[in-house]
Amino acid sequence: MSDFIAVLANPSAGRGRHRGLLPGVVEALGTAGHAVRILTAGSGIEAEAACHAAVADGAAAVVAVGGDGTVHRALQSVAGQPAGFGVVPAGTGNDFASAVGVPPDPLAAAAGIAVALRDDRAHRFDLARTVDAHGERRWFCAVMAAGFDALVNERANRMRRPTGPRRYDLAIVLELARLRARRYTLTLDGEELAFPAEIVAVGNCASYGGGMRMLPDADPADGLLDVLFAAPLGRLDLMRLKPRLRGGTHVRDPRVTVRRAREVRIMAEGIVAYADGERLGPLPVEVSCVPGAVRLLR
Known part of the structure; x- marks a missing residue:
């Protein structure tokens, strides 16, 4: 299946305070008109591999649900690639999301991602490469x-x-x-x-x-x-x-x-x-x- 939204979610992000968030995020993302695929991973390495596989499979976007650590893992697959990237801030630290103007409310952020994807609107931001x-x-x-x-x-x-x-x-x-x-x-x-x-x-x-x-x-x-x-x-x-x-x-x-x-x-x-x-x-x-x-x- 191609042209889908891949979601990397960290259930322990923010010390678990957003554990029940995912169904609402999936519902909001679904309004973009794309299928939503939840990526499964038991470790950081598996998370990165799942994101890379999703991009190779034609994902329209990769969405990180979590904090900066989750964002970091997901970014390895979309940096320099045409796939879009979305952040749903749900971590203890949401520093990247804050810096690039993502709404602090997770469901509002998910809704914004859906609108941007539906309207084919994206903002370009720098990344650091090591x-x-x-x-x-x-x-x-x-x-x-x-x-x-x-x-x-x-x-x-x-x-x-x-x-x-x-x-x-x-x-x-x-x-x-x-x-x-x-x-x-x-x-x-x-x-x-x-x-x-x-x-x-x-x-x-x-x-x-x-x-x-x-x-x-x-x-x-x-x-x-x-x-x-x-x-x-x-x-x-x-x-x-x-x-x-x-x-x-x-x-x-x-x-x-x-x-x-x-x-x-x-x-x-x-x-x-x-x-x-x-x-x-x-x-x-x-x-x-x-x-x-x-x-x-x-």
Whole structure:
């Protein structure tokens, strides 16, 4: 069956608070006049494979129902492709959806996708494309963490206990205890910079982690990546800076630098990069902005 809407839904997104949402989303999407196919997957790898198969089978659109992690998985199949892409925000973090003007109400978002598909109307937005040391390519939509936040994510993912948000809180405490500035080499459109830092991030959108505005002026339609790095802060000043991320006021600190570039290369020892909250892999990583890489339906 071709010319259908493929739906990738994460039932555990948003800690399960939207678990009963899917029937209403399917009903709203069906008003576009296309059949709706729910994709089944038991893991992130299976989710990506299902989305790729749907696009190869002629899907008119792929719709991600969940947060930024679900969006990240679905994007791997539609980036640079003619298939449309829709987001129904139902996660703990919906940073990409917020950045590109998707309605925060899930059913309103689904209805907007249906109207856009029926009217053949789409908006083009940029995506970031990464290439690791082994030549593997991936796409991300929001922010790539390559400093302290990435270390916390990596540690939390290795821990079996405690469960839930407490695991992340404990990972923060453990990483703070061993905090040290690392030596980075950063190349921005051919300009090489070398410096010690604890915070490094590259973004296509302003926020990550459910509204932390790491790169408050990032624009997913300007053809550029925003890059942030900070001089060594130490434990106390790092924790003082963190609460300011919600309002994006941390960029006023004179120790924080923000630059823009089309192509970025980040190199440092002992750092595993995370993008959209998903594990990318160890540095070095090359990141490039691909203008208009996704046809967003909203």
